[in-house]
Amino acid sequence: MxxxxxxxxxxxxxxxxxxxxxxxxxxxxxxxxxxxxxxxxxxxxxxxxxxxxxxxxxxxxxxxxxxxxxxxxxxxxxxxxxxxxxxxxxxxxxxxxxxxxxxxxxxxxxxxxxxxxxxxxxxxxxxxxxxxxxxxxxxxDGVFTKSIKKLISELPVGSQGVCVGVNDSSAAFLKFLDKNKIALGDTFKILEREDFDGSVTISTRAGSINISKQIATNLFLEIVDEE
Amino acid sequence: MxxxxxxxxxxxxxxxxxxxxxxxxxxxxxxxxxxxxxxxxxxxxxxxxxxxxxxxxxxxxxxxxxxxxxxxxxxxxxxxxxxxxxxxxxxxxxxxxxxxxxxxxxxxxxxxxxxxxxxxxxxxxxxxxxxxxxxxxxxxDGVFTKSIKKLISELPVGSQGVCVGVNDSSAAFLKFLDKNKIALGDTFKILEREDFDGSVTISTRAGSINISKQIATNLFLEIVDEE
DNA sequence: ATTTAATTTTAGACAAACCTAAATAATTGT
DNA sequence: ACAATTATTTAGGTTTGTCTAAAATTAAAT
Missing domain, CATH: 1.10.10.10 (Winged helix-like DNA-binding domain superfamily/Winged helix DNA-binding domain)
Incomplete structure (x- = not known):
């Protein structure tokens, strides 16, 4: 059958x-x-x-x-x-x-x-x-590994993962990512989070950058290692 | 519009x-x-x-x-x-x-x-x-060059063209073509046609072969040059 | 030139997937 | 606990694309 x-x-x-x-x-x-x-x-x-x-x-x-x-x-x-x-x-x-x-x-x-x-x-x-x-x-057969994909804004400091997706897929947002050298497949590490505005500092190939809370709630990481 | x-x-x-x-x-x-x-x-x-x-x-x-x-x-x-x-x-x-x-x-x-x-x-x-x-x-824009695709059986001796298709696309027929080293994209020339059985001699890369009338009515050539 | 046959159209029905409006069940607030 | 609100279902209707059976038109045959 x-x-x-x-x-x-x-x-x-x-x-x-x-x-x-x-x-x-x-x-x-x-x-x-x-x-x-x-x-x-x-x-x-x-x-x-x-x-x-x-x-x-x-x-x-x-x-x-x-x-x-x-x-x-x-x-x-x-x-x-x-x-x-x-x-x-x-x-x-x-x-x-x-x-x-x-x-x-x-x-x-x-x-x-x-x-x-x-x-x-x-x-x-x-x-x-x-x-x-x-x-x-x-x-x-319908078998798949459940994704451990999470928004940057939901991850603790120290987390590391591969950027695998976006929440907001508007042209404007994608353009922003491009300008900041953030691309699908890049590996990021979350270095620091500011309590007062929720902005996050992450390390990328091109060095470390600070992204606003809004950006952090729109970028998904596939977790590699969580401290 | x-x-x-x-x-x-x-x-x-x-x-x-x-x-x-x-x-x-x-x-x-x-x-x-x-x-x-x-x-x-x-x-x-x-x-x-x-x-x-x-x-x-x-x-x-x-x-x-x-x-x-x-x-x-x-x-x-x-x-x-x-x-x-x-x-x-x-x-x-x-x-x-x-x-x-x-x-x-x-x-x-x-x-x-x-x-x-x-x-x-x-x-x-x-x-x-x-x-x-x-x-x-x-x-x-809906523009296309009308095909001058014709069955081998309908072409005069001397015609030359690229094999572009089959009429009968049964697995058996495709297997036959494979065995005789006839493939889409090959260039053929019609050398001779026997009147009594309609079989046709064509030249291929692998030399010249004789194909039955039945085969000839199932192979399309795109005409390159017609004498 | 009629009759016969074939083709095409109309009329009326049906299933799928949707709708609105009204009825029923479940949930919530006090 | 019970009235009010919200969620869900039923009843009845619409559109799309199909069907059958009957009527109308065209084509063929004698």
């Missing part, structure tokens, strides 16, 4: 992905309203769809009790996320897109149905482990 | 493409039944859709008189075909798909909406002029 079904509509896939992301951290059940907000639809539409997904055993659902993904649903979600992130790597590594442009296009590409395509794309990209934002790419 | 509209549904795009292909050679108007057969739907569904496309000025349509693409519709068709063929090149050149596998996947990829994506893909592939089947790739 195949792990996930191919006969899913675009809309069904989007709902599954949405539910996955909403329950990614607080692994409780997800509220109808929360899904409606994320999907930019109305709660009544969500109820309709959730019933449908429940009949397909993709979610666990009891009236008024919220929704959670079944194991089957979780695997579907992970296969979509795998595709999304592989396409993002492709767009950045091969087509020279910048971080902030890839999401919208990947949202479309993630729905392409072809196992062979994804296998070959994966090989072509050299079996990447993370996407351009530093998020882990699940393997074929 | 943009040359083609982005707010088209998947189904609308498929109909436009279908009408384009049906009127590609006999440039008359296309019959409702013909579209229905190609699209694997019923004639009544075609009538509905054709009315809709007519209101959007994508086709010329008068009751009981058949359909033809408007200039606008033709440009939409060519932009879809451009995408389809670029993706086919990508699948073969970069992901190592074989000729016969790419069509189905490209049918999905051709609907991805992003100008930037197609521009960058085009550049990444080195601005190819033809797809893996030897069919020409229209440029951004």
């Amino acid at each position: 195949h792990l996930y079904c191919f006969n899913m509509t675009l809309s069904e896939e989007d709902y599954i992905k949405s539910i996955y992301h909403l329950s990614e951290f607080n692994s409780k059940s997800v509220a109808t309203n929360a899904i409606a907000e994320q999907m930019k639809t109305k709660p009544s539409s969500v109820t309709d769809m959730v019933k449908k997904l429940s009949e397909k055993s993709l979610v666990n659902y009891k009236k008024y009790q919220g929704v959670s993904l079944s194991e089957k649903g979780r695997l579907v979600a992970l296969s979509i996320i795998r595709k999304h992130r592989l396409w993002e790597v492709f767009l950045v590594d091969k087509l020279n897109f910048s971080w902030d442009e890839v999401h919208v296009v990947a949202e479309q590409l993630e729905h392409i149905k072809s196992d062979a395509l994804i296998d070959k794309l994966d090989a072509h990209l050299g079996y990447p482990k993370v996407d351009p934002h530093g998020d882990p790419i699940p393997n074929k | 943009h040359l083609y509209c982005f707010n088209m549904t998947l189904s609308e795009e498929d109909y436009i493409k279908s009408i384009y292909h049906l009127s590609e050679f006999n440039s008359k108007s296309v019959a409702t039944n013909a579209i229905a057969e190609q699209m694997k739907t019923k004639p009544s569904s075609v009538t509905d859709m054709v009315k809709k496309l007519s209101e959007k000025s994508l086709v010329n349509y008068k009751k009981y008189q058949g359909v033809s693409l408007s200039e606008k519709g033709r440009l939409v068709a060519l932009s879809i075909i451009r995408k389809h063929r670029l993706w086919e090149v990508f699948l073969v050149d970069k992901l190592n798909f074989s000729w016969d596998e790419v069509h189905v996947v490209a049918e999905q990829l051709e609907h991805i909406k992003s100008d930037a994506l197609i521009d960058k893909l085009d550049a990444h592939l080195g601005y190819p002029k033809v797809d893996p089947h030897g069919d020409p790739i229209p440029n951004k």
Whole structure:
């Protein structure tokens, strides 16, 4: 038996992905309203769809009790996320897109149905482990190493890690990073944090620089060593 | 004003493409039944859709008189075909798909909406002029050099050309070509044709070989020089 | 030139995915 | 504990793209 079904509509896939992301951290059940907000639809539409997904055993659902993904649903979600992130790597590594442009296009590409395509794309990209934002790419069976990606503002002094992503992906912010010689893949160490303004001094290849709290809350590090 | 509209549904795009292909050679108007057969739907569904496309000025349509693409519709068709063929090149050149596998996947990829994506893909592939089947790739403005691709069986003795495609793309046929050292991109010259069985002698890099009429009716050459 | 056959269109229905408005259940505040 | 608020569901309607069956038009055949 195949792990996930191919006969899913675009809309069904989007709902599954949405539910996955909403329950990614607080692994409780997800509220109808929360899904409606994320999907930019109305709660009544969500109820309709959730019933449908429940009949397909993709979610666990009891009236008024919220929704959670079944194991089957979780695997579907992970296969979509795998595709999304592989396409993002492709767009950045091969087509020279910048971080902030890839999401919208990947949202479309993630729905392409072809196992062979994804296998070959994966090989072509050299079996990447993370996407351009530093998020882990699940393997074929939905297995992935949980990211220990954290915002600089949330890390203690002494932490060291590889810059793997941004929170704010506006053109302005990316331009700022460029000007300050901060790039994806660089290794940083957090040297000092000022209590009064939350600014942080970090060491980079180009020496040490001080970044504002606002910047610190928008840069993700993948932790290598935490003192 | 943009040359083609982005707010088209998947189904609308498929109909436009279908009408384009049906009127590609006999440039008359296309019959409702013909579209229905190609699209694997019923004639009544075609009538509905054709009315809709007519209101959007994508086709010329008068009751009981058949359909033809408007200039606008033709440009939409060519932009879809451009995408389809670029993706086919990508699948073969970069992901190592074989000729016969790419069509189905490209049918999905051709609907991805992003100008930037197609521009960058085009550049990444080195601005190819033809797809893996030897069919020409229209440029951004829908301009393309009409292919002078012909079956070996239809060419006179003395013709010379580059092998650009196959008619029958079965695994068995592709295997046969492989065994006889015939590959896409090879230059052939037609040396002789036997009247009694239609078999043809062609010169290849590896010397001259005789191919049966059946093979000759399944191999396309892009003509370089015709005596 | 009619009749027959084939093609095309209309009319009415259906499923998917959405909507609004009203009803019901759960939660919160006092 | 119970009224008020918020969250969720139901009921009924819309649009898109499909269908079947019947009616209308065109083409073919004798």
